[in-house]
Structure formats: C-alpha cells, structure tokens
Amino acid sequence: MKSTNFPHFQRRWKIGATAISLLLLLVFLVSLFVRRFNGDEGIIGEWAYWLANISEARSMLYYSYFGEKALSLPIYHKFYTILLAGIIKLFGFEPFFLRLISLISFVGVIWLSKVYLKQTQLASFSLPILIGIYLAQSLWFNFAFVARPELLMAFFALAVFVLLRQFSTSKHWKWALIAGLVSGLSFYTHLNGLAIIAAGGLFLLFRFRWKAVLAYGISAFLVASLFVLDIPGNYMGLLYELSQSPDVENSSFSAVRLFMKILTEHQRFFHNAGLAVFSLTTLVSLVFTWKQQRKQNADLFIFTGLLVLSLSLLTHGKTPKYLLFYMPFMALIILYALKSLFETQSRNKILIISLFLLVGAGISIVDYVKEYPYFVDVKTRNQAMAEKMETGKTVLAHNGFVFDQLEKFEIRSPIIFFFTHEGFSENAQEDRLEYLTFAHEKGYDYVAIDRILERKEIRDFIDYQQLKTGDTLAGFALEYKDPDFLIFKRMN
Numbered sequence: 001m002k003s004t005n006f007p008h009f010q011r012r013w014k015i016g017a018t019a020i021s022l023l024l025l026l027v028f029l030v031s032l033f034v035r036r037f038n039g040d041e042g043i044i045g046e047w048a049y050w051l052a053n054i055s056e057a058r059s060m061l062y063y064s065y066f067g068e069k070a071l072s073l074p075i076y077h078k079f080y081t082i083l084l085a086g087i088i089k090l091f092g093f094e095p096f097f098l099r100l101i102s103l104i105s106f107v108g109v110i111w112l113s114k115v116y117l118k119q120t121q122l123a124s125f126s127l128p129i130l131i132g133i134y135l136a137q138s139l140w141f142n143f144a145f146v147a148r149p150e151l152l153m154a155f156f157a158l159a160v161f162v163l164l165r166q167f168s169t170s171k172h173w174k175w176a177l178i179a180g181l182v183s184g185l186s187f188y189t190h191l192n193g194l195a196i197i198a199a200g201g202l203f204l205l206f207r208f209r210w211k212a213v214l215a216y217g218i219s220a221f222l223v224a225s226l227f228v229l230d231i232p233g234n235y236m237g238l239l240y241e242l243s244q245s246p247d248v249e250n251s252s253f254s255a256v257r258l259f260m261k262i263l264t265e266h267q268r269f270f271h272n273a274g275l276a277v278f279s280l281t282t283l284v285s286l287v288f289t290w291k292q293q294r295k296q297n298a299d300l301f302i303f304t305g306l307l308v309l310s311l312s313l314l315t316h317g318k319t320p321k322y323l324l325f326y327m328p329f330m331a332l333i334i335l336y337a338l339k340s341l342f343e344t345q346s347r348n349k350i351l352i353i354s355l356f357l358l359v360g361a362g363i364s365i366v367d368y369v370k371e372y373p374y375f376v377d378v379k380t381r382n383q384a385m386a387e388k389m390e391t392g393k394t395v396l397a398h399n400g401f402v403f404d405q406l407e408k409f410e411i412r413s414p415i416i417f418f419f420t421h422e423g424f425s426e427n428a429q430e431d432r433l434e435y436l437t438f439a440h441e442k443g444y445d446y447v448a449i450d451r452i453l454e455r456k457e458i459r460d461f462i463d464y465q466q467l468k469t470g471d472t473l474a475g476f477a478l479e480y481k482d483p484d485f486l487i488f489k490r491m492n
Contacts, residue, residue, distance in 0.1 A: 006345045013350065014126070021132025024361055027368060028135055032096075032103070032145055036374040037453060041095055041147040042399030043413065047076050048084030049093050049406060057081055060406075061399060061413035064442050065420075074231045074241045079189040080149040093403060095378060098147035105151035106144040109134070109328050112158045116332060119165065120296065125335060133331045136360040138274035138367040139320060140327055149190045150324040156186035156193065158328040160200045161303045167204075167212060168299055176204060176212035177219050184223025191242075192322065195310035197224065202306045203299075258313055265312035271320040274363040281356040282330040285337030288349045292340045293333065304329040376452055379404045381484070385448055388480045388487045393445035398454045412444060414455055431461035436474035436488060447476060447488040462486060 043061060050058035056072055063070040083101050091097040110130060117125070135141050143150050160179045167175035183200045186193030197220050204213045231237040269279040286293060293301070308326060315322055334353065341350045378400045386405050389395060394410040401411050417438050435458065439447045449462055464486065471478045472491065480487035 006347065009347055010342060013354070014129070017129050017132065017354070018126060020358065020361055021128040021135070024132050024135040024141075024364065025128065027365055028141060028144070031141075031368055032099075034375045035145065035368075036371045037095065037376070037378045037400050038146045038148065039399040039453075039455065041098060042402045043415075044077060044081065044084065044147060044149075045093065045095070045098055046402045046406065047073065047081045048088055048098070049402070051081055052085035052088040052093075061402065061411060062416060063410075064412050065416045074237070075191070075245075077149050077190050078227055079185060080152060084147065093406075095147065095400075095403060099145045102143060102147065102151040103145050105155040106134070108155040109151070109158055112155070112162050113328060113332060113335075116158075116162055116165070117335065119162075119169075120336070125339075130335070132361070133334060133357065134327070135364060136357050137278040137327060138360075138364040140324065141364040141368065143321065143324055148321070150321050153186055153190055153193065153196070154324045154328055156182055156189065157196050157199075157307060157325050160186070160196055161203075161300070161329070164200055164203055164216075164303070165299050167209070168207065173212050173215045176209070177215040180216035180219030181223050183216075184220040184226075187220075187224040188226045191227075192311065192314060192325075193224070195307060195314050195325070198310040198314075199303055199307040202310075203303050206302055206306075262309065262312050264318065265308060267318040268312075268320060268323050271318065271323070274360065274367060275320055275323060277356055277360045277363060278327070278330065281353060281360065282333050284356060285334045285353055288346070288353070289337040289340045293336060297333070297336055300329060300332060304333075374452055378453060381450060381453060385450060385485050385487070388485065389446050389448065389489075394443065395446040395448050396439045396442075396444045397446075397448040398450050400453050401448070401450075412442070414458055416442075418457075428461040428463045429466075432463065433474055435461065436476050439488075440475040440490065445490050449486040449488075451484055451486070 043059070046059060046061055047057040050056055057076050057078075059066065059070045059073055059076075066073075080101070084098055087097050087100065110127070113130060114127075117130075134144075160183045163175050163179035163182065167173070167179065179200055183193065183197040186196045200220070201213060201217060204216055225234075228234040228238050231241065233240065268275075270276045304326065307329070311322060311325060334357075338350065338353060341353070382401050382403055382405050385397070385401070386408060389409070391408045392410075394412060395401070396412050396414060397409075399413050399415070401409075405411065417435060421434065421438070436447060449458065451459060451464065464481075467478055467481065467486065469478055469481050473488070475491055476488035477491050478486060479489040
C-alpha cells in the first residue's frame with residue numbers, strides 16, 4: 001500500500017539532496033583555486049613541458065635512473081601528455097591549467113551519465129544531485145582537478161560502455177567501431193587502457209556479436225598502435241621496455257599469482273574510509289534492488305565485471321586511484337537503486353543509502369579541509385627555495401620543483417632513491433645519512449627539502465629539529481635552514 005505522505009518525503013529528500021550536492025559543488029569550486037599539489041603533476045608536467053618545447057618527451061627528473069633513455073622516453077602517458085603539451089602552448093606551464101583536462105573529463109562523465117540515464121528512462125535526477133553523487137567520494141573529489149590521466153580514463157571507460165550499449169539496442173556495427181576507436185585511444189593515453197579494450201571486446205563476445213567484435217577489435221588495434229609508432233620494434237619493443245620497468249621486473253606472472261590478483265581486487269575498493277563507504281553504498285544499493293537491476297542493468301553489470309576482471313589482472317598492486325575507472329558504473333548503480341526505491345516507496349531503504357552518501361560527502365569535505373596546511377603556491381615556494389642555490393647546478397628536490405625552475409637547474413627526483421633502496425630503518429639518522437650518501441654518490445650539488453611539498457617519508461627522516469646550519473653529513477653541509485626549507489650543499 002502506497003503511503004499518502006510519501007510525495008512529501010520525496011520532495012523533502014530532493015530538496016535536502018540538492019542542498020548537500022550544491023554545498024559539495026561549492027567546496028569543490030573553491031578547491032580549484034586552493035588545493036594540495038600532487039607530486040605526480042611535476043613528473044607528468046615535465047614530460048609535457050619538453051614535448052611542447054622540443055617536440056620530445058623527456059624526464060630529466062629520472063635521468064639518474066634511466067640514463068640516456070630519459071632524453072627520449074619510450075613509455076609515458078602519450079595522448080594525455082600531448083593534450084598537456086597543447087595546454088602549455090596555450091596557457092604556459094601552470095599547474096592550474098594542466099589540471100583542466102581532468103575537470104573537462106569530469107564534465108564528460110556527467111554528460112555520459114545523463115545520456116545513459118536517459119537511455120534507461122532514469123532521467124529524473126537533477127544535475128546537482130548527479131554531480132553530488134560523484135563528489136561524495138573523496139578520491140573523485142580530489143582527482144577531478146589533478147593533472148593525472150585517471151579521470152580521462154574513467155571518461156573513456158564510460159564512453160566505451162555507452163557506445164556498446166547503443167550497439168546492443170540498435171544492432172548497428174558503427175557503434176562497435178566507434179567504441180573500438182575510443183578504447184584504442186584509452187590505451188594511447190595510458191597502458192591500463194588495455195583493460196578497457198579487453199572489457200569491451202569480452203562484452204561483445206559475451207553477446208556473441210562476431211561482426212561487431214571484428215569492427216571493434218580492428219579499430220581499437222589501429223588507434224592503440226599509435227602508442228608504439230615511436231618505439232623501436234613496435235609492440236615487441238614495448239614488451240621489452242615494460243620488462244625493464246621497476247614495477248614489472250620483479251613481478252610474477254604465474255597462474256597462481258594472476259588468480260590471487262583477481263581474488264584480492266576487493267582491497268582496492270576498501271583502501272580507505274572514503275572508498276569503503278562508496279563501495280558499501282554500491283553493495284547496499286545492489287542488495288536492495290537486485291531483482292530490478294538484474295533485469296534492467298544487465299549490460300552495466302556485465303561490462304563492469306569484465307572491467308574489474310581485466311584491470312585486476314593488468315595492474316601492479318592495489319593502488320586506489322585506479323578505482324576511478326569503476327566509479328562511473330558504481331554511481332549509476334546507486335542512482336538506479338534510488339530511482340527504483342522511490343518507485344516502490346521504500347522510505348527506509350532510501351534513507352539508508354542516503355545516509356551512506358551523506359557520510360561520503362562528509363569524508364570528502366573533511367579530507368579536503370584537513371589538507372589546509374599544504375595549500376601553498378608551488379611556484380612561489382619554488383622561487384623562494386631556488387634563491388638559496390646557485391643556478392645551473394644539479395639539485396635533488398621534490399617533483400614539483402620543475403615549475404618555473406626546469407631551465408635553471410638540473411633537477412632530479414627523490415623517487416630515484418626509492419627505486420633503488422627498499423624500506424627504511426627505524427633510525428631516522430641512518431635513513432637521513434643513506435639519503436644524503438645516495439645524493440653524494442650521484443654527484444648532486446644540492447639536496448633541497450621543502451618541508452611542505454617534499455615526500456612525507458623524506459620529511460620524517462630528515463628530522464628538522466635535530467639539524468642546525470653548518471652540520472655536515474655524507475659530504476654535504478647544511479647551508480640553509482628555516483621553517484620552510486633545508487638546503488644541503490655538496491662540500492668541495
């Protein structure tokens with residue numbers, strides 16, 4: 001029996017959900033101008049800087065590790081870097097502008113979500129609520145304005161699914177062809193795009209659409225092949241380069257290991273509180289509306305499952321950022337559940353899902369606000385630190401030091417140290433000595449520590465309180481110290 005009070009409840013829910021979504025959107029818009037710098041933005045930004053200026057992707061940050069190969073990188077996020085290079089040519093080498101591609105990708109995901117919801121007669125949610133569902137996950141909130149390719153990859157994954165679903169309904173092979181082009185472009189963007197290609201191909205095989213598989217596979221292969229055009233040996237050359245990667249070199253590819261990668265993929269979904277809440281929201285939504293979802297969302301389930309399977313096999317470790325590939329599909333499951341529960345007037349179940357989303361929204365805001373001490377302008381701090389050193393020298397510094405300093409110093413990344421040294425002792429003094437010894441053996445002139453932008457592990461073992469100007473360690477002297485920076489200079 002339907003409650004006469006339910007329409008009133010539904011109106012109040014929509015008002016409350018819209019208000020919370022608008023609050024999330026407001027905080028997110030503020031965060032576009034004040035947010036923590038991500039060190040990977042320096043690494044990827046440098047590739048794009050050289051590509052924009054000398055038509056060659058380089059990584060001088062990794063020169064001490066890659067050697068001459070760093071002068072012409074064979075493997076990097078190629079299409080994404082091309083896009084960044086275009087941004088640099090238009091707007092200059094600025095972190096804010098480099099992040100715009102992720103923001104545009106977010107807008108693209110929202111648009112594709114609305115397309116899918118309209119296709120499935122679920123277009124009853126307002127735009128603010130749709131945006132709020134995504135921003136109620138702190139990882140998405142963060143990466144939606146970070147110069148990394150994950151949001152673009154999430155857009156590609158959802159685009160491939162929407163196109164293949166269009167093929168499922170129209171039976172016209174052109175949609176499979178276009179989906180193949182997009183999936184190939186995802187590989188050209190990031191090697192993990194292979195998971196998107198695989199998910200799309202397996203989806204079509206699952207539906208026994210052989211002509212579509214052929215159209216999809218050929219178009220995906222042609223676009224994906226752009227990745228290997230500048231690699232000697234093409235695909236064989238790519239396999240060789242991958243075998244030399246630190247992530248791959250010591251990995252096992254036994255059947256047992258691959259099986260365990262599938263079994264442990266759940267760890268990615270529960271990596272932290274924010275991800276756990278969003279994952280639980282998806283699971284609860286499935287439990288509450290399984291019968292309806294199984295009938296109406298079968299294509300969504302099949303593609304999502306195949307994507308999870310493919311990505312679990314292809315990725316190294318369980319880094320949470322790759323969960324962004326799945327999040328558009330998780331959001332659609334949650335939205336469908338809410339729509340179904342409103343139709344059946346299941347007030348208590350709606351409130352449970354809403355509570356989970358409210359907790360997620362709170363975590364997003366808290367995760368953002370707690371990083372307030374790190375809301376600094378990277379270029380301003382770089383200039384202040386650069387003034388303490390002689391230009392033209394080789395400096396071991398945080399990855400973001402490349403902004404405005406790339407032409408003034410030979411900059412090397414601390415990640416090189418972590419590639420070649422495993423673990424830390426429990427003695428900060430020993431770790432500090434090992435780090436400076438590493439820098440001395442590499443011939444670096446300076447070791448510069450930004451006490452906000454440097455990696456936490458380094459900030460911890462440098463132990464600011466125990467050092468004073470003039471101290472000598474491993475062939476370096478602490479030439480400058482203030483609350484912001486420590487500058488070690490190589491002793492003659």
